[in-house]
Each structure stands twice: as structure tokens, then as C-alpha cells.
Amino acid sequence: MDVTSTLLHTIWTSLGGRADQTQRVEITAQGALPSAFPVTDLAASSMAAAGLAVDELRQAAGHDASRLAVDRRLASLWFSSSLRPQGWRVPPLWDPIAGNYATRDGWIRLHTNAPHHRAAAEQVLGSHADRAGVAAAVSAWDALELETAIVQAGGCAAQMRSAREWASHPQGQAVAAEPLIHMQTHSASGRAQHAAAFDPTRPLHGLKVLDLTRVLAGPTATRFLAAYGAQVLRIDPPGWDEPGLVPEMTLGKRCARLNLHRPQDRAVFEQLLADADIILHGYRSDALERLGYGADWRRSRNPGLIDVSLDAYGWSGPWAARRGFDSLVQMSSGIAHAGMLWQQTDKPFPLPVQALDYAAGYLLAAAAVRGVTLRLTGAGALQARTSLAQTAKLLLDQGTDNLQEPALPPESADDLAATIERTIWGEARRINWPIALPGCPASWQHPASALGSALAQWETEAR
Numbered sequence: 001m002d003v004t005s006t007l008l009h010t011i012w013t014s015l016g017g018r019a020d021q022t023q024r025v026e027i028t029a030q031g032a033l034p035s036a037f038p039v040t041d042l043a044a045s046s047m048a049a050a051g052l053a054v055d056e057l058r059q060a061a062g063h064d065a066s067r068l069a070v071d072r073r074l075a076s077l078w079f080s081s082s083l084r085p086q087g088w089r090v091p092p093l094w095d096p097i098a099g100n101y102a103t104r105d106g107w108i109r110l111h112t113n114a115p116h117h118r119a120a121a122e123q124v125l126g127s128h129a130d131r132a133g134v135a136a137a138v139s140a141w142d143a144l145e146l147e148t149a150i151v152q153a154g155g156c157a158a159q160m161r162s163a164r165e166w167a168s169h170p171q172g173q174a175v176a177a178e179p180l181i182h183m184q185t186h187s188a189s190g191r192a193q194h195a196a197a198f199d200p201t202r203p204l205h206g207l208k209v210l211d212l213t214r215v216l217a218g219p220t221a222t223r224f225l226a227a228y229g230a231q232v233l234r235i236d237p238p239g240w241d242e243p244g245l246v247p248e249m250t251l252g253k254r255c256a257r258l259n260l261h262r263p264q265d266r267a268v269f270e271q272l273l274a275d276a277d278i279i280l281h282g283y284r285s286d287a288l289e290r291l292g293y294g295a296d297w298r299r300s301r302n303p304g305l306i307d308v309s310l311d312a313y314g315w316s317g318p319w320a321a322r323r324g325f326d327s328l329v330q331m332s333s334g335i336a337h338a339g340m341l342w343q344q345t346d347k348p349f350p351l352p353v354q355a356l357d358y359a360a361g362y363l364l365a366a367a368a369v370r371g372v373t374l375r376l377t378g379a380g381a382l383q384a385r386t387s388l389a390q391t392a393k394l395l396l397d398q399g400t401d402n403l404q405e406p407a408l409p410p411e412s413a414d415d416l417a418a419t420i421e422r423t424i425w426g427e428a429r430r431i432n433w434p435i436a437l438p439g440c441p442a443s444w445q446h447p448a449s450a451l452g453s454a455l456a457q458w459e460t461e462a463r
Contacts, residue, residue, distance in 0.1 A: 003038045003398060004072070007045035010394065011363060012052060014180040015370055021052055024065060029073040031408035033352045036342035036400045037335065040408065042355055043075035044434075046362035051435040053369035054203055054228055058440065060373045061198040066438045073408050074415065074434035079358040083248050083448070084416060088426040093244035097121075097131055100160075100331075100348050101138040107348050108143045109331045110134070111156035113242075117323075120155025156323045160348050163334030163396055172333070174317025175389045181367055182315070185374060188304040188381035201440055202229030207372065208458055210276040211235065211253065215242060215325065216354055217310050217388065218282035219249035220361025225278070225368060226252025227433070227442035231459055233272065236451050246451055247425055252444035256456035260291050268456050273298065275458060278306040278368050285311045286321045295383065306371035308364050309385045326357040326388055333392040342400055360391045423448045 001009065008022050025048045032040040048070045059065050083090065095112040112118035122128075124146070125137040138146065143159040150157040166172040199205045204225055211222040211234040219234075226232045232253040237260070242249070258265040273279060279298065281288060288294060298307055312324025313332070330336045330350050339349030363386050371382030417430045424447075433442040 002041075004041040004045050004048075007038070007041055007394070007398070008048050010180065011045055011049040011366070014183075015049065015053070015363075015366055016183050017049075017052065017056065017370070021056065022048075024055075024067050025052065026067060026069045027072055028069055029071045030405060031073060032405040033076050034407055035352050036339045036349070037351065037355075037395050038398050039079070039351055039353065039355045039395075040072050040076045040405075041398075042359050042395055043079045044070050044072040046359040046366075047075050047078070047434055050224055050362040050366040050369065051437055053366040053373070054440065055437055057203050057369055057373045057376070058198075058200050060376050061200070061203070063200045066440075069436040071432075071434045071436075074432055076353070076408055077411065077415065077431055078434055079353045079355055081248055082251075082430050083421075084429040084431065085247070085425070086420070086427040086429065088428075090247050091243040097128070097134050099131070101135050103138055103141050103143040103146060103159075106143040107160040107331075107336075108138065108141075108146055109158050109160070109328055109336075109348070110138075110150070111158075111325050111328055116154065117156045120153040121150055121157070123153045124149045124155070151322065154323075156325065156328060158324070158328035158331035160331045160336055161334055162337045166332060166334045171313055171317045171319040171389075174320070175314040175387070175393055178314055178316060178387075178390060180390050180394055181363060181384055181386045183367065183370075184383045185380035186299065186383070188375060199229070203440065204369070204372070205229035207231065207277040208275060209233070209278045209280065209368075210272055211280055212288075213280055213282035213310070214240070215245060215282075216249065216357035217326075217360040218280055218364065219245070220358050221280055221308070221364035221368065222253060223249060223251050223444075224362060224365035225280075226444055226446075228369075228440070230278070233454075233456070233458065234451075235269070235272075235456065238452075241451055247423060247428070247448045250448045250451070251421075251430070252446050253449070254446060254454035254459070255449055255451045256454045257452040258456050260293075265456075269293075270301065272456065272458070273305070274302050276302065276305060278308065278371065280308045280364060280368060282310045284321050284323060285309075285315055299381075304375060304381050306368055306375065306381060307383045308368045308371065310360055310364055310387060311385075312388045314387045314389045315385060324388065326354040329356055329388040329392050333389060334396060335392055338396075338400060355395070356388045356391045359394075360386055360388055363391070421447045424450060424453075 336348035367384035
């Protein structure tokens, strides 16, 4: 099998799907993003797995199986940005001091996009006006010492490790012992989707998705679910914002705010969860437990709930509750180090896109849709989870010796969607969706919107 087929087989069977179903997938277009790793193959295969899950659901509702096509070039573009603003700009993605810095004995990455994460880094390094000041402060530290100090201060940092070092690290060993996607079903009762009311053109129509995710992976998953008809309600705490990502990631969703430390907001949240079909959360592994909303509570409140979750560094091991993001996991797991060797440079060389986030997002979406199928067929309510570190392992396992394809051609006008999306920031175009499933086009009922722009309630009728 080629790399894309190998990845798709691994992902789909990890989701509990039948291996022969992957034969209905056609990968179109040629070329690859420049990387030490098969990033474009990961993009095409993870999106294909999510598309397969949608078609499997249609089959479970009594409709014929279809052949699925995924354009690898468009998949790579959706792993970067699908939005093309017309006459306006998306704010910068990165805080001015976020990035890689040389320590006394190696490299470290600081992730400071959130104000409280920057404050934690400054608590350790001091406040500096620019990157030069931060670089001077970092240079006085050993990498492990600084990583430990920032993490203990409540911040986000990652020392650059090689793949060999990660494999021998206690957290790397914990990740290696976990499945790519942990799938577990339990007895379900309550609301279920009925085949008689099923719309094969909008297979997720009528389903309510409670979105407790941030940044990229989880929002990628819920954007996919919205594309096929689900009603997605995203909940953020007061004050949280992602200005560089919101226009990209809130497509198809309504976005509200709740403070889960306030009794009245907790009551609203608990009713939303009781009425949801799917909950998708991307907080640290113990975050909902600390709020009193652990897995057992969620199941007791809503026995039929499809419960899908993501964390950064895995669900066991000493770093199970560590804060993390795609760029940090690339540093920890050996990806940035392997890229450095591949590029023949003396600095960390990351993936060309935030591929761990996006791929994990489509794995989460595929798991959620498989959960709908399982519930429809009476197999029970699904709990599924994965991590960015597991997605990194999936990529690392492919090695760096299979990258013979030419570079992807540049984007052209043919890639742009024919319709304009009218957002609150201005008009924009969305590039064409990579997945072609006959009789089941992706479409979004809501344009991208600001966080907190909607009420924390389900729409009267799911669109």
C-alpha cells in the first residue's frame, strides 16, 4: 500500500471500522507539502476516515454505499487555512514572543498566545519588550530546567527532544502503550436517531453537538460535524478569545459563553448537556472532573451521550494533565528534531502546517460519527478519546524515507469556492471542500462568527 492507504487503514481500523471499507476511497491529485514527514498523506487519510464514517452512517440508515474521493491538494490547504478574506485581514496567529529559543544546551519552544500563558513565562523569565530580550533570558537556562520551571508556573513550554529521547521518556512510553483512538461503548438509553427520519443528504441533521474545544483540533472536528448537518453550539468562558483563529474555525457554529464557576451558568450548561447528542471536549484530561463534570457524571446525566475527547500528551503517564499544543508536541516528540536533520539546519524545523491538530480533529469527527452509527444500530453509547501525542506517533511511525512526490502546485482561482461567505468581519471565500461524497455535499448553515455572539441555548429547530 502507498503511504496514504497505509495511514487510512491504520486510522479506520483504530476507529473500529472494517478494513475493506477503505477500498471505496479514491485519493485524487498529486504532490506533497515539503516536510520530513508525509503530511499531505496524513491530511488526505484523516479527512478520508471522517468521510468514510459519514458514508457508513448512511449505510446503517439503509442507503447504498458510495465511493468517496478526497483531493489531497485541497486537504493540504484545509490543513492550513480554508478562508480567503476579501478586503480584510485575519489577525496574527502568534503572540509576538511565542516561538523557538536557544538555551545553554539545546532548544525550547514557548507558547504564549493566551495571556495567562505569557504571564507564566514572564514570571520565570522576566518581562521583555521584544524577542531579543526573551532570547537573552532563555540563553542563561538549560532547556529541561526552563521547561520545568515554566510548566510549574502554569505556562506552556517544550524542550526539543529527538524521537529516540522521546521513546525513552516516561511520557513517550505511556503514549506508545496507548491505542491511537480509545473506543469504548456502554449501555445507552434515551434519545436516539431513527432511520425513518434520516436525511442522506444531511446525515447529521437533527443532532446537537456541545462543543467545549479551543484552538484547532476540537474546532476542526465540530466544523466537520456542522458540514454534514449537525447543530453545533460552542461554549467558551468569559474573556477567552482566539482572534487569529475564530474566522477560520467557527464556520457552521453558534458561539456562546458560560462561566462554569457560577451556579446559574452551571445550571444552563447541565441542561445543554442533558439535551445533547454529542459532547466534544479538548481540555486537559482532568479539567471537567475538577469542575464536577467527570465522565461518570456526564453518563448519568445523559446515558445516550456520545462523548469524544482530546488532550495534548495522552491519557496516562506523568504528563497526562500537562498543558500542550501542536507546536509543543512536535518539539517534545521528536518531529521538530527530525525536521532539523532533514532540512540540514541547526534549528528546530517543524511541520509546514499544524498537522497534528488538524489530523486529530478529523479523527475526533470520525469517532463522533461512528458513535452515531453505533447508537443507531443499538451497539450503545460511545466514549472515544485520542491525543496530539498519539497523532504525532502515527506520523513518526511512517518514517521519513517515503517522500518522493513533487511539491504541491500553488493555489489557483479554481480552488476558490463559488459562493461568498458573509462574516461579521467582511466577505470571504472558502476554498473547495476536499471530500466528495455523492449525494452528500458539505455545507454550513452559519457563517463564521465571534465567540460569545450567540445565546447558550439550542436552536428551536436544528437546521
